[in-house]
Amino acid sequence: MSLRNENRKHLEGLCRKFRQDLIKLLHGIQTGHPGGSLSSAEIMTTLYYEKLNVNAKNAKDENRDRFILGKGHAAPMLYLILADLGFFPKEDLVTLRQLDSHLQGHPSAKTTNGIELSTGPLGLGLPAGLGIALAAKLDKKDYTTYVLMGDGELQEGIVWEAVMSASKFKADNLIVIIDNNGVQLDGTLEEIMPMGDIGAKWAAFGWNVLHIDGHDVGAISDAVDTAKTLKGKPTVIVARTVKGKGVSFMEGKSAWHGKPIGKDEYVTAMSELEVAL
Template sequence: MDTEKKLELEQKCQQFRNDLIDILYDIQTGHPGGSLSCTEILTTLYFDVMNVKPENPKWDKRDRLILSKGHAAPMLYLNLAEKGFFPKEDLKTLRQLGSYLQGHPCVHKTPGVELSTGPLGLGLGAGIGMALGEKLKGNDSYIYVILGDGEIQEGAVWEAAMAGNKFKTTNCIAILDNNGVQLDGTNEEIMPLGDVGAKWAAFGWNVITCDGHKVEEIEEAITKAKAEKERMSIIICHTIKGKGVSYMEGRNTWHGKAIGGEEYKLAKAELGGQKSE
């Protein structure tokens, strides 16, 4: 990744963080913590890696992204709108009655969404199925599945991990948003995961690690994953829940909490953005 592209992506991430705080403050609902932790992951995928056509969302040879940790939908929608899948002004309708921008992604309503997610643990199995389908069609498309680390406490994830190892669907790449915090506390408090990389390696996967807030490291990790043709790959992105807003960082209370007036002002000051009117 050259310096110009790195700067472009970093600026988009800063813009998306500011826009996220504006939107969630205005509607007084949503999930800030997990959206802020996967900002660089989503932005690198949509604006540097993935082959998609916003003007033709169902293009047969497109790459596909599954946000298995569906509560981070606000950050997904910000990327989709910026990419041109739907008008940016529609972001203001997030989680409102009648809006196609629901609290969790819906494949039937929202352009660019590839799978309805929300119930955790479903995305990897679906992604492997999509990858098998693309191989049958002879397409060289990739499927990227973004998982939460609290999510991988679900047994269905490990069933999918076994299936991926069996079918060698190397065109499906898993990306773990490893922020160490889930809804009710830290992972260690709720359900310790131990050595996550060792677990995936034991299931036969190629394990790659990176700083999930450095776009150049994410891009490099994806390049390595795409070069692996024998084993399924998972990229473990070390991230911080609530990244960019000091009082949200590492706090499970900001998984899905409304932003108050003073909290909004502080967040905007830290992000270097102007207060919306």
Template sequence: MQNVNIQQLQEVATNIRKDIIQAVNAAGSGHPGGSLSAADLLTVLYFHKMNIDPKNPKMENRDRFVLSKGHAAPVLYGALAERGFFPKEELLKLRHMGAMLQGHPDMKNIPGVEMSTGSLGQGFSTTIGMALASKLDKIDNRIYTLLGDGEIQEGLVWEAAMAAGHYKLDNLTAIVDFNGLQIDGRNDDVMTVSPIDKKFESFGWNVITIDGHNMEEIINAFDEAEKTKGKPTVVIAKTIKGKGVSFMEDQAGWHGSAPNDEQTTTALDELGGVK
């Protein structure tokens, strides 16, 4: 926790949340709820933890992040723009015809995107290959991936989890954005995913459970993951869907709905306004 300015990280997270609201409003479609819930997690990764260089996004020993729940692209785009991978003006072109930023991440056209994702479970699976390749090539880096809690209803996720445990991929950290909601409602009503911790433990993972909106807990969890040897780590981050915007918080309806202009103004005001 030395030399960490928590207030600065919180300010970055707020800016990313503003980016999410403005981008989805400009697009007229998108996924704000699960993007807002993950803003604090990506802030710590991109502005504190990961070894990355916006001027050299393909450097060999970089840390890598894969957004497995690819529909939450607005939070990744916000983090990349705030970090300087591309101009923030691109955010307002989200989902526009011919624009760089589309509804799901595109590794071929967006600087800083490591894997094209969208089909749930597949992003997580690719990080197993990335982590194993780094081990074989003796590259000293870390691989991170973010999954949604609804996403872990996919069987592919557990095949990948089994492989990661088998190969003892201690350079891999998975994060579950555990906000309890998915497009059809509450996870427990659609398809129960709990107990998440016991399931990952049974596949040979180190498990850390945190408040996904507490910067100190997020930082400490990633630090612990880096120190853990012989097994991959999963951080189960308890979050609030729509975090930061009162009328979106814990509302499944905001999984994939864009705010209108009036709602956007209200949301931005709650986040401190646009400077």
């Protein structure tokens, strides 16, 4: 069922708040990854507030949906969401990336409540997610496994082994969302390693492919609903996004993949995020 107007407004408001909190947090610690966190705000927010069957009070419930952040460097956005949902105290957020903090620069399942899989080395989220999805079938559980990947992440060879296997094993309880912002760490995909028609590649490997605007919470919600109805094949949602979305001088710029936010930049970013995106 499509999102009701009030739910859409609620999600959009949350995304605006998370973007502000992200800039504040990363400015405060003078490190971290703003670009890829900002590009996945709507995707992660829609999943956590509308789609995922997860509960901070019963975080290890064996029937919970599993969310894996393949692009582990977007951890700050995920941490903001998990803290808001009560998986750990909001006060912990300011310890991000400090020695001995449970909030490492990349998600750590050993230390942080709500993190399903430690990620950071790109490409490993999907094969692990496939294993989890296949385990659900063996265990006769009907939870869904979601993996959020970067488009640069697709350049890892192991990704394609998992793409191939997921189709062979008919992992229709696995949903992959690609944050297709066209930019990676040090340039655009076109400059570094062109990925061509990403949807056509996954389709050729036997997947259902949906294309959406990855900043449209309604489109994300609808695509997930559709993916859950498609049986016999796994589904990938190719979500077109803008790296650094919401902060004009970061948008589309690989320089803002991971760089400290200066004082003037902080003031400009915050004033832009005051107004509706």
